[in-house]
Amino acid sequence: MKDRIAKIVNELSISIQKQELELLDIVQDIPAIILMIENAFEDLKALISNYEFSIQEEEITFFKYTKPKLFSKLIYLRKIYYLEIKRPISNYATIRAYLEKGHEQINDFCNKNIEFIQYYRSGQTCFDEYYFLRGRREMDLNLESFYFERDQRFSTNFDFKVAKLLANDMLAAYLNCELAKLRYQEENNYPTDIEMPSAKWTDKKTALATIFGRIFNVDLSDIYHIYLEIRSRKTNRTEFLNRLIKALNKRMDEADSK
Numbered sequence: 001m002k003d004r005i006a007k008i009v010n011e012l013s014i015s016i017q018k019q020e021l022e023l024l025d026i027v028q029d030i031p032a033i034i035l036m037i038e039n040a041f042e043d044l045k046a047l048i049s050n051y052e053f054s055i056q057e058e059e060i061t062f063f064k065y066t067k068p069k070l071f072s073k074l075i076y077l078r079k080i081y082y083l084e085i086k087r088p089i090s091n092y093a094t095i096r097a098y099l100e101k102g103h104e105q106i107n108d109f110c111n112k113n114i115e116f117i118q119y120y121r122s123g124q125t126c127f128d129e130y131y132f133l134r135g136r137r138e139m140d141l142n143l144e145s146f147y148f149e150r151d152q153r154f155s156t157n158f159d160f161k162v163a164k165l166l167a168n169d170m171l172a173a174y175l176n177c178e179l180a181k182l183r184y185q186e187e188n189n190y191p192t193d194i195e196m197p198s199a200k201w202t203d204k205k206t207a208l209a210t211i212f213g214r215i216f217n218v219d220l221s222d223i224y225h226i227y228l229e230i231r232s233r234k235t236n237r238t239e240f241l242n243r244l245i246k247a248l249n250k251r252m253d254e255a256d257s258k
Contacts, residue, residue: 002054005047009066012040016073030081037074049153056133063132063159071159072166079171092186099182102175106168113161120162131158 019033044067053059083102088094110117119127130136134156 001047001051005044005051005062008040008044008047009070012037012044012070015040016070026080026084030077034074034077034081037070037077041071041074045151045154049151056129059134060128060132063134063156064128064162068159068162068166071163072170075163075167076170076174079167080174092182095182096179099175099179102171106172109164109168113165116158116161117165120165132156 015036016033019029019036023029023033048062053062079102088098116131134152136157
């Protein structure tokens with residue numbers, strides 16, 4: 001049974017990554033991805049609901065990390081799908097307010113759950129048996145979890161809250177990107193009801209750097225001299241890339257140790 005669960009989790013993770021890489025149109029493509037995840041979760045639910053983990057640590061790991069990581073993708077995809085399908089076609093101020101409302105909702109969630117978020121992000125474990133084991137009914141911990149409205153065999157007090165937290169992280173990044181694109185469109189007088197045109201870049205690379213600088217609000221006007229400065233270094237020419245590699249390896253090591 002343990003191997004069957006691991007197989008479903010692994011296959012679902014791979015499928016989600018593949019579908020996201022092939023995602024071209026949010027409104028057109030996301031419903032199929034959502035359906036795929038929902039179907040996989042039904043299979044996972046059928047197994048977990050009748051499964052007794054051999055030790056508490058395995059159950060905690062599943063409901064603290066495994067399920068929320070996968071379920072957060074479903075929450076996130078649903079959020080951006082409805083965000084885009086309801087997105088107003090209007091002036092820049094209206095669209096900006098619409099997108100910023102998403103940030104307000106994320107901040108509201110964080111403010112209401114600040115203590116738990118600090119607990120989870122800091123890697124604490126002292127309350128894990130209350131938060132991430134099935135069948136715990138401590139009502140003082142569960143005021144917002146709708147305990148009696150869930151399937152108790154496939155849920156714990158706080159696994160959904162973790163999934164929502166992770167989904168909000170992804171949603172915040174998406175909103176920031178959309179706001180940056182909106183700012184660029186406004187500065188360059190693009191109509192609000194069309195996407196920025198996609199085309200092969202034919203101008204100088206320095207001009208392309210200027211556009212990226214505007215989108216991300218970074219001064220790249222002296223990009224060539226920055227390159228010369230990097231090339232002139234005697235050692236550690238790839239300092240930034242080395243930091244990225246180190247950070248990625250650290251993240252994977254931490255994931256492997258869980």
